[in-house]
Amino acid sequence: MKTRTKKRTGTLVLAMLLAVLAGCGSNNGANNDVNNGANSGGENASASAPTSSTPDSGKKVTLTMMVSGTKAPDGQDFALDIMPKLVQEKFPNVTLETSKLPDEQYFTSIRTKLASGKGPDIFWVFPRNASLGVLDMAKAGYAADLSDLTFWDKISQGAKDDMSYEGKPYGIAGGLDYLGVYYNKELFTQAGITEMPQDWPAFLEACQKLKDAGITPISLADKDPWFLQFGMYQIAANEVYPDEMDFDTKLQAGEKSLTDPKWVDTISKMKELYDKGFVIKNSLGLGSAQAAQQFVDGKAAMIFDGTWDYATMTAKGAAEFTRGFFSLPANEPGQPTYVSAATAAGFALNAKSENLDIAKQVMNYLFDGQSDLFKAWTESNSSISVYEGVPLNHELFKEVNDSYLNEGKSVYFPNQMWPTGVAEEMEAKFAEIIGGRKTTPEQVTAAMDAKFKELWKQ
Amino acid sequence: MNSTVMKKTLYLFALPALVFYLLFWIFPIGKLFQYSVTDFNGYAQTFNYIGFDNFRDLFQGGTLGNSIRNTLIYTVVSVVAGNLIGLGLALLLNMNIRGKGFYRSISYIPTLFSAIVVGFIWSYVYMPDSGMIAAFLTKLGIPSDNLNFLGSYSTALYSIIFVEIWKNVGTTMIIFLAGLQTVPNDLLEAGRIDGCGPFKLLRYVKLPLLATSITINTTLSLINGLKAFDFPFIMTNGGPGTSTNTLIYSIYKMAFTEQMFGKASALGIISFLIIIVITAVAVLLMNRKEVSA
Numbered sequence: 001m002k003t004r005t006k007k008r009t010g011t012l013v014l015a016m017l018l019a020v021l022a023g024c025g026s027n028n029g030a031n032n033d034v035n036n037g038a039n040s041g042g043e044n045a046s047a048s049a050p051t052s053s054t055p056d057s058g059k060k061v062t063l064t065m066m067v068s069g070t071k072a073p074d075g076q077d078f079a080l081d082i083m084p085k086l087v088q089e090k091f092p093n094v095t096l097e098t099s100k101l102p103d104e105q106y107f108t109s110i111r112t113k114l115a116s117g118k119g120p121d122i123f124w125v126f127p128r129n130a131s132l133g134v135l136d137m138a139k140a141g142y143a144a145d146l147s148d149l150t151f152w153d154k155i156s157q158g159a160k161d162d163m164s165y166e167g168k169p170y171g172i173a174g175g176l177d178y179l180g181v182y183y184n185k186e187l188f189t190q191a192g193i194t195e196m197p198q199d200w201p202a203f204l205e206a207c208q209k210l211k212d213a214g215i216t217p218i219s220l221a222d223k224d225p226w227f228l229q230f231g232m233y234q235i236a237a238n239e240v241y242p243d244e245m246d247f248d249t250k251l252q253a254g255e256k257s258l259t260d261p262k263w264v265d266t267i268s269k270m271k272e273l274y275d276k277g278f279v280i281k282n283s284l285g286l287g288s289a290q291a292a293q294q295f296v297d298g299k300a301a302m303i304f305d306g307t308w309d310y311a312t313m314t315a316k317g318a319a320e321f322t323r324g325f326f327s328l329p330a331n332e333p334g335q336p337t338y339v340s341a342a343t344a345a346g347f348a349l350n351a352k353s354e355n356l357d358i359a360k361q362v363m364n365y366l367f368d369g370q371s372d373l374f375k376a377w378t379e380s381n382s383s384i385s386v387y388e389g390v391p392l393n394h395e396l397f398k399e400v401n402d403s404y405l406n407e408g409k410s411v412y413f414p415n416q417m418w419p420t421g422v423a424e425e426m427e428a429k430f431a432e433i434i435g436g437r438k439t440t441p442e443q444v445t446a447a448m449d450a451k452f453k454e455l456w457k458q
Numbered sequence: 459m460n461s462t463v464m465k466k467t468l469y470l471f472a473l474p475a476l477v478f479y480l481l482f483w484i485f486p487i488g489k490l491f492q493y494s495v496t497d498f499n500g501y502a503q504t505f506n507y508i509g510f511d512n513f514r515d516l517f518q519g520g521t522l523g524n525s526i527r528n529t530l531i532y533t534v535v536s537v538v539a540g541n542l543i544g545l546g547l548a549l550l551l552n553m554n555i556r557g558k559g560f561y562r563s564i565s566y567i568p569t570l571f572s573a574i575v576v577g578f579i580w581s582y583v584y585m586p587d588s589g590m591i592a593a594f595l596t597k598l599g600i601p602s603d604n605l606n607f608l609g610s611y612s613t614a615l616y617s618i619i620f621v622e623i624w625k626n627v628g629t630t631m632i633i634f635l636a637g638l639q640t641v642p643n644d645l646l647e648a649g650r651i652d653g654c655g656p657f658k659l660l661r662y663v664k665l666p667l668l669a670t671s672i673t674i675n676t677t678l679s680l681i682n683g684l685k686a687f688d689f690p691f692i693m694t695n696g697g698p699g700t701s702t703n704t705l706i707y708s709i710y711k712m713a714f715t716e717q718m719f720g721k722a723s724a725l726g727i728i729s730f731l732i733i734i735v736i737t738a739v740a741v742l743l744m745n746r747k748e749v750s751a
Contacts, residue, residue, distance in 0.1 A: 110712050115501040131715070142500040223609060225697055284587035284609025288583065421716035431699040435611045447474045454515070455716065457497070 013150040051067055058180050065098040078380035085364055086373040107132055114142045121359045125171045127162040127415040138165035144351035151367040162343035174346035175383025176258035178400050179306050180235050182313045185322040187215050187301040193264035198240035199333040207278040210301050219300035220293035222283040222434055225427035230304040232270055234328035237265045237338040237411035248417035258449035267441035284434055310381050310394055325396050339411040344383040419455035422448055493723035501717040507715045518559035524700055525708040533620055533683030540623045540679050544630030569628035577692030580621045584608050608694050611701050618689040631677050673744040680740055684733045705729040734746030
């Protein structure tokens with residue numbers, strides 16, 4: 001009996017101690033908040049306004065966030081390290097728990113979580129119809145209508161539209177991404193290419209010159225099937241869409257099909273690169289990291305990739321050289337080159353979350369255009385910003401970006417208008433061509449079309 | 459009298475386990491049957507019942523045939539080659555050689571690694587140009603330009619089967635080794651007295667007595683092969699094209715990439731039936747051949 005009382009007292013003391021400690025903790029938090037408010041008030045009058053309106057300051061809230069991608073290789077990762085810290089500073093009662101998974105794992109995990117009602121408060125969605133696209137998420141009732149966020153006038157209209165369902169925004173685009181060709185300027189000079197190719201015959205000629213000079217023209221990672229899209233969509237942008245920008249709308253309405261001669265031509269042009277030996281040999285055995293290594297080591301003159309891989313493509317390799325970036329000129333002579341550009345993935349809020357209002361406040365703070373959080377976001381973001389007044393992040397993309405801004409000739413990535421599975425079918429079927437099977441471009445488009453018809457239910 | 463009461467109460471003790479079993483094992487399987495007749499996409503809460511359309515699509519499409527063919531090749535090669543190599547190793551390591559403990563450990567080590575690690579290592583071994591095999595051949599002066607194990611239609615499947623065998627041969631070997639040590643010495647001696655050479659001893663004495671081990675090993679590698687997923691997933695992504703798509707990998711791809719949970723469930727049921735039938739037939743056939751010492 002006696003020991004039991006002792007134990008009970010002990011527990012009581014422990015509990016009290018914890019309570020005292022917890023009290024200290026929350027006091028500290030409040031102090032921080034006051035300091036912060038004072039600081040930002042001194043610097044900028046308008047910044048203090050939202051601070052004072054922070055509601056529920058007593059109630060502790062834990063927000064969860066899940067994004068896709070890989071952790072920043074050096075230093076602090078925005079989603080994992082910086083954002084939780086800065087959100088806590090601004091909203092002392094809010095703890096932000098974040099996790100980041102590679103794309104594939106993210107897709108699987110987030111769908112299961114959402115379907116079982118355990119979705120995170122903030123998650124990552126992709127534009128339009130892409131895998132985990134905003135349309136699907138809004139239609140299924142998982143993504144919340146974000147019309148009442150305060151910063152929509154600062155985001156470019158195109159980016160907002162790509163993240164909208166029935167005219168209302170359901171996602172906040174992380175930026176804009178271009179597909180293009182990273183190239184090695186020294187190797188181009190060495191092969192005697194004096195002028196950048198402006199059309200498809202000129203591009204083939206440049207590849208031939210590189211090959212004749214004993215340089216592998218293009219490094220591609222066909223062991224990762226999705227890599228094929230990086231070249232294919234740039235060709236499609238110049239082949240399928242220029243005189244028929246509503247091709248995919250017609251496709252969805254059943255008026256057009258993927259067996260269209262324009263798609264056959266697209267596949268044939270890609271095939272041409274393999275047939276003529278311009279693509280690195282054994283590309284089917286190379287993963288994306290290995291193909292990128294070939295490029296940064298100066299062993300291949302070009303690689304098809306997107307702006308999001310800037311860090312990988314500019315990493316230090318075995319060779320020192322100057323990088324360039326251009327849109328693949330898959331156009332016929334005399335025609336303009338279309339840029340393959342698409343809205344990047346971005347934040348969505350869970351419509352079923354209890355903390356939707358607080359999540360919205362966090363988003364308003366993140367995109368207020370002046371906070372430390374906003375600055376950290378723009379610095380870490382590898383996509384090209386669609387937020388008013390944010391300068392281009394990398395000089396390398398200037399040419400393509402200028403052409404996009406000035407001429408406005410651009411096409412989105414086709415898979416954003418396809419149901420998930422069509423691009424995969426294209427990759428699997430095209431791999432047969434790469435692997436030396438007797439598959440024809442017509443068979444590839446037929447397979448794509450069959451898959452599209454199977455999956456497209458509207 | 460007392461014992462019947464005891465028996466009834468004893469059932470109660472099984473209840474918690476039974477509840478868990480029903481809830482987390484039988485119920486999800488039931489769900490699988492339900493989803494197989496819907497167009498459920500994996501996350502939307504609304505779906506329609508579409509009868510046997512999923513099954514019809516599967517039988518008409520090319521995925522099912524291709525995956526079954528790949529899975530059967532995978533299974534047959536890994537069962538036959540895996541068991542032969544395992545038996546060979548066991549026979550070698552059962553001899554009285556110096557350092558046999560060391561050799562036994564060495565051949566068991568691959569089994570201890572997870573499939574992810576093994577697959578990752580081997581994709582570097584197989585890598586064209588700078589991979590281990592290519593580098594080794596180049597050192598020997600053999601041209602390795604067209605060496606592309608995982609990237610070529612004709613070799614990709616066999617290359618990953620080899621890794622499967624490499625990883626599992628340890629287990630097979632251990633079971634055979636244990637079987638060999640239960641072969642009674644007097645039988646072997648009697649055989650020698652009757653004039654058996656080493657080969658005849660193996661054929662007429664050791665092998666019949668190893669029948670139990672053979673059954674276990676074959677069944678284990680049969681099931682392993684039929685549900686092959688890890689190596690295609692890690693090493694080839696089912697590629698090039700669809701040349702390393704196994705049944706389970708196709709289910710995964712259908713459910714999680716193409717977002718056709720309903721159709722994937724239907725494929726799951728078909729695979730389930732195939733695996734059960736093949737395993738049952740194999741076990742029944744082999745059980746007849748077992749003898750006891």
